[in-house]
Amino acid sequence: MREEYCRQIIESLPYAIIITDQQGRIEEINAQTALLFGYSQQELHDKKIDILIPERFCEQHHKDLDSQNDCPPPRQAELGRNLFGLTKEGDEFPVRINLSLLENNGNNKILTTIIDMSEQSDIVRELKRVKKELNDFVDVASHDLKAPLRGIRQLSSWIEEDITDFASDNTKNNLALMMQRTARLERYLKDLIIYSRISHVLDDAQNINIKALVLSVFDLQSPPKEVSIVCEETLPEITTFITPLETVFSHLINNAIKHKNKGQLTINVSSQEYPTHYSFSVKDNGPGILERNHEYVFDLFKTIKPRDEVEGSGMGLSIIRKLLDSLNCVISVSSDGKNGSCFTFTWPKR
Template identity: 35%
Template sequence: MDDTQKPKEALIAEVHALREALRRNSADLDQFAYVASHDLKAPLRGIANLSQWLEEDLGPRLGEESRRQMELLRGRVHRMEAMLDGLLEFSRAGRASHAPETVDVGVLIHTVMARLPDGDTARLEVGTEMPTLFTERLPLQQVFLNLLSNALRHARGEGLRVRVEAREAQGFQHFSVTDNGPGIAPAYHEKIFAPFQTLVARDKVEGSGMGLCVVKKLVESRGGRVWVESSEGATFHFTWPRRIEAERS
């Protein structure tokens, strides 16, 4: 018997069973991410502390090359901690819902930028059409935090410049974040949204490789989509539901 011949009750039962299986899988992922983020961090901190104590105990007897290796080891530990944090953030993204509130997106962008390293020295250009939305503040803030942080990490060393623009698009707000970095080859436009993916060696650009993956999950869980275009620099686009727009005063 194919699916078209199955009784309606049997199909409904299958749907419920699939939903329950997805719920259990999601719960397992949350538990794994929690364990990874909390239990695995303790031995990592121990490694970092031991290297610091060894360096202090040996003092001048520790050569420059050995000292450099100790710093490299601690850098690897911090990177692993960042990856574990990213894994936990990804497992939570899109699952938690927040009460909608009035959000002035222009103010939100400036607030996020001020929290970021190099955010106070970069040239931030915000379009004149920034909306005021009645929406979930924290998820939208996290999307901008990850995209702006990504832009600053990959923008050119001098003259950091980031531009954010917005326009309406069929029930959604279309946002774009553009940097003046080296750009992204078309072959990598999909790859960068996968977990733990970076296009630049982590020794050169720090990052967990989870930021864009989290952006994708947050945006898609709210019915939007995210994509990148690149020629001179890179432009990340995403759509976000407008819901109820508040009137500007």
């Protein structure tokens, strides 16, 4: 009864199950094996399992079998992923293979599990194709849009110089608004390109003094006199990828400066160290973010204030989240909407 129950389970599995002796001779297969490879149970019985593997992989498979026989229990191994199965018709298809040793009073068997990876491989190829098309589109769009935007900005500047002595205040305001909107489009384009290429920003790891990095990023923002920054002594010196970390700090500090109230703004940067990662916090005493907007602020093109009040593409925090997601890190915000805000993100140790 127990044996029949196990047989029913094996027959119901959606992947190929093959039981061989320790020399690799096939003793039993399930229905999915016959369907996948095109052989019947009778055709495969007592045949070497090599019949189901392209010749170029047979030598390695023999080594894997020997390894299973020699290693101590528990004896399981998942073989390399760039493997292929061979059908009766001679067609190859990508597979994932797992070997397990079944011990039975010296009459040991090898249980081979074979999963058809054709669909997954097709999906991966399609994703690569789409990704390439998107990258190509971004390259073309950035090239074809940057030039006319620069031209509009330059023409606007020349017109401003030509009409400054006689144009009405209304005309000057409209021209200034056009230049402002052109500059915003340039920022949109720049941030869209950054967002689309998040997965490519990893560079060589370097030894970085976080305090020096933060102060450098702060200076590059050309902050007004009423804005200051405080770096806590907890900021470490670490070995990591400088470009993505610099990008995160740059957007968080810029975000604090853009949304500041009138009066003094203080930005505080601190950190904590954990066994597997660091936690960095960028805190300010600005206007804060209402709790209902805490998740909203990370969405693409979302801004709390109208863009004519606070210039920006609405992509800074989205860029940060996508970048941190690519590194399996997280970011969160805490604020009561009145007394500043604090963005905290994790960063991996090497």
